Amino acid sequence: MTRIVVASKQKMSLLQDTQAGSVVLEQPSIIQIGIAKENISSMVRSGNSLQITLKNGEKIVLENFFTENGSPHSLAFPDKSGKFLVAEFDEAGKLIKYNPVDHLSQLGSSINSTGLTETQQTAVVTDGVDDGGIAWSSVLKTGLAVLGAEAVYLVAFDKDDDKDKDNTNVDLTPPAAPVAALDTDGKVMSGTAEVGSTVYVKDLQGNILGQAVADSTGKYEIKLDKAVTDGAKVIVTAKDQAGNESKQTVVTGTKDTVSPDKAQAQASDSGSIVTGKAEVGAKIYVYGPDGKTVIGGPVTVASDGKFSVTVTPALKAGEKGTVVVEDGAGNRSEAAEVEVGKDTLPPDQPKVTVSDKGDLIKGIVEAGAKVKVMDAAGKVIGEATADNQGNFTVTLNPPLTDKAKGTVVVEDAAGNQSKSMEVIAGKDNIAPDAPVAVLNDEGTIVTGKAEPGSKIEVRSSADGTLLGYAEVKDDGTYTLTLSKALTDNTLAKVYASDKSGNQSSATEIKGTKDTIPPGKVEEVKAYDDTGSTKLNIGNDGKTKDSTPVFEGKGEAGATVYIYQDGKPVASVKVDENGKWTYTTDELAPGSYSYTFRQVDKSGLNGQESDPFKFTVESTVKTAALESHDSAVSSDQTADTVNDQSLAKLLNAPVPVMDSFSIAEDQSPLNSETLQIQQLFKDTASGSDAGTIDLSTVLPENAMAASQGQSAPTQTEPVTVSIRIDLNELLNQNIPLI
Structure with a gap:
């Protein structure tokens, strides 16, 4: 990002030192952008803003750069010669030319709205005190050093008495901002900084509270002249031996030494309960008439600042008790008195x-x-x-x-x-109503209504960063452009502040534009659902289900695209609970690889999932016969085979057969084929084994293997396989037994 330094024309004090993409100008300023003009693609007026587009695609917006009469600001770019080029615009906001100046200090408050006067372009500023009482050199260099915080700033100027000298070996690099931390009591600052640099601790008024030199390891420790506590802020900087000063580190004193306000408390008529208001999160103690005995509490004050305490023993009529508030740091308030039958609650401020x-x-x-x-x-x-x-x-x-x-x-x-x-005089303490605020779909513009003349501020809900501001028109409407778009459910708060400085309660807005692509499809599983219960098919697993079911998780409302062996085959929607299912088309036996990719409602593509692989196995369908005259068993399932014809075949006289099976082949011969397995009994068991003449059952032209196979004498079963044309076989007139 490009560095942007903004200084006040009137006071020559530093206002901003930032790399933000948008800068809000609130007073006539000198804006220095840390790039050469050759790196600028365009500068265009948009409303009262100047939009600068760099050749690398970066965009910079200067809010309130223009007025009805041109621009009260000066925009400067560094030149290779060591001087500066100041952009001059006409009243329409069109760039006219660049005017060279030796020093940025020449761009003081006397500059006109359209650029530099000839006198200012050739002016020579000498060291000393200007009309505003500011002692300065004639050079205000790039990288103004920020020496203050919380709107307290100074500007570092370098004298240019030796500007004609050779500065080749001069150290012009400032040290890094020091790392700094306070001890628990806020009395000692310690941390790390550039070796040999001097570390300074200053309050917001610029008073030095302590200093030390970083040792050979970069460590330092400073005992402060006064403790920094109760939210007070101090500024820590490091200055190297060449006089270069670092950016600031702001440290806040966290130790709480301030006693909480006295409680607003009231005893009930029965004297058994004390209620009231106090500091949120603090503990409440109720003491009896002696002021020493705890008769109630401790209880913690609720988030709305209210509390209730049961008192035991109860206060009697005319008796007084006291209520003390103790905060988290152990600081205790003054005692507030309560009395049975008496109003002790103070009224609110008007x-x-x-x-x-x-x-x-x-x-x-x-x-x-x-x-x-x-x-x-x-x-x-x-x-x-x-x-x-x-x-x-x-x-x-x-x-x-x-x-x-x-x-x-x-x-x-x-x-x-x-x-x-x-x-x-002229002030009020009545806060305006919370503003009406509407964020556009892109998350860049806020419009709404609020008290006329009030100031609208939009701040990040996360850290309070100012994202934009505007003044409400006489008709009560306003429009402002945010310095950073609100997207992806990011929250911001919109406040209205009147001329007396009273601030309204916040109106919250949310950026709904989705700019984050969805992740990979998660928790993909496949199931065999042919039976009464689902059977999990693991990755690289096997299944006999030719239409397995996939399940997974994704972003609600997204579309999941499904790829089979790298080719898209289907898409399904993710439901509101982030779940989706998909049943495949009929799959032939073989190996398959599926991947999944989800595309969210904004059209953003997620990454493709890892492959889910599995194998579909052949399905064998059998019909068993225990004896030659038994019926076809109940598990017989031949899809296109006529059951009656099949039964005729199975009941044909095959006297030496104990059992056989008929299976549907997955790769049919002609139309459909059957495989007949003849299982011969062990001859040692005494069973007959002999010659089977299948030609008595099957027509000659149906045979696809040997006829008259003899069963050998052995202890193991022997299988004889014959492939036949089922259509021709079933057309034969085979008598039933």
């Missing part, structure tokens, strides 16, 4: 709006409560009582002016007071 002149405050609070407004010195400058709907209006005398701050306190009929709340 929802208020302060007039622009600072002379009126309107709002909503607990019905019948008193509202007091104090100035910065604590003097009451207005008060009122809420009506039975909770509405109130307070006239302030003197009014709050010039952004002067006041404090509002609510007191209910029982004398309980709310937490104090700060108010400022």
Whole structure:
């Protein structure tokens, strides 16, 4: 990805240092893109955005680059000469030409909307202090060093007093950002950095809290001047011996040292239950009248901030108990007092709006409560009582002016007071309603409705990254383009913030476009289902079922394409439970290899499965005869053989036969053939063995093997096989016995 550095024209402070595909511009800026102009395929205006397409296919979008009067921004590209080329556009957004400048500092706030003036193109800036009070050199180089965090940034400038010197051997490569971690108390920072570099730890105001030099192994340890705790952030950077400074590493102090707020608690009339509100996840303890004995708890505050505690023994009428909140770090709150038969719950803070002149405050609070407004010195400058709907209006005398701050306190009929709340003229603390938000099918554009004049922000649900923003029009509608498309069920949250900074609750949107191909078809199995129970046919297995059944798993709604020996033969749908089945066509005996590929509802192809191989065996169908005059047994199954004719054949006089079988050949001779096996008994058993004259049964032209075979005298059975034309055989008139 291409590096993009954005600096403020007015303050020359770094605003962004990113490789994102989309950059949102919120003030007149200098944008430096780390590629030569020869690598640009096109630059096109789209609405108020500039879309840059590189020759390698990469796309960069600069949001809000254009206004109705052109562009307040300067877009610069590095030149081989060490200077910069600034793109100049007309009011329609068409590229006119590139203007060369020696230093990016020449692109300060005096630049016009269409490019550089001739004076600015030839200006020479000397070291010193500009009109804005900023001491700088004349060069603002590529790769501005970010030295701050959370919107606190500085810009590193290099002096160019020696610009004519040979800098061939000068180290211009900054060290990598240091690895940094705080100890559990937030007092010691340790980690690794470039060997010999100096590691600095600074707060967000730029104050150095500690520094150390990385040793020969790159390790360092810094004892900080003050502990970093309770979510405070510090910035860690490394500076090498050549003066190059790394990118920042931001570290957050996680130790919790702040006591939770006092509980809002109330005892029931029976004194056996205490309910209230407190910090989510904290533990609640209830103490008896002596303030030492635990008579309730600990219980954990629910996710909605509420709790209930059973008290044993119950508080009696007139008795007081205390409630203490303990957070996960062991910090304990002030004790909140509860008393049987008395209201001890403080009212909530009011929802208020302060007039622009600072002379009126309107709002909503607990019905019948008193509202007091104090100035910065604590003097009451207005008060009122809420009506039975909770509405109130307070006239302030003197009014709050010039952004002067006041404090509002609510007191209910029982004398309980709310937490104090700060108010400022022209501001309110009423959050707008959650915005209506609709994401397009591609996951790139959000449209909707919200409070007119409010600001819409779309942030990743996963990490809070800002994906896009827009201002709501006077008609309450908005449209914004996301810096990164939401796809594959990725979630984002949409917020509306009014001019007073109040933020609405979130509206969640989901990217439904599918960009991930399905995986291989899984858990493929084959079954022989000819019997009453299914028999598993393993991979490389054998079966006598000529129409086996396949089962498997896939992506719900996908289509599974089935290949037999590399050729497509069928397709089936995956059901809502992710399962599919397929029964093959009639398969002749032989070996087969099946593979499967699924294509999802978006048309994305998955990989072909590993082959599933098996062999279909020949099926032999038999009819047994225990003696020459018995009937055909029940397991006789000759598909196209006439049962009566077959019975005639089997009952023909064959006196020396004990049994024989008739089998349907899988490779018919003429039409259908039979194989007759004559099984001779062992002569040692005393049974007759002699000559069989099959010609007495079969016509001469039906014989396909020797006639008059004699049964030898031996202990093993002997098989005589004769292939006959079944159609001709069954046309003979063979008498029944």
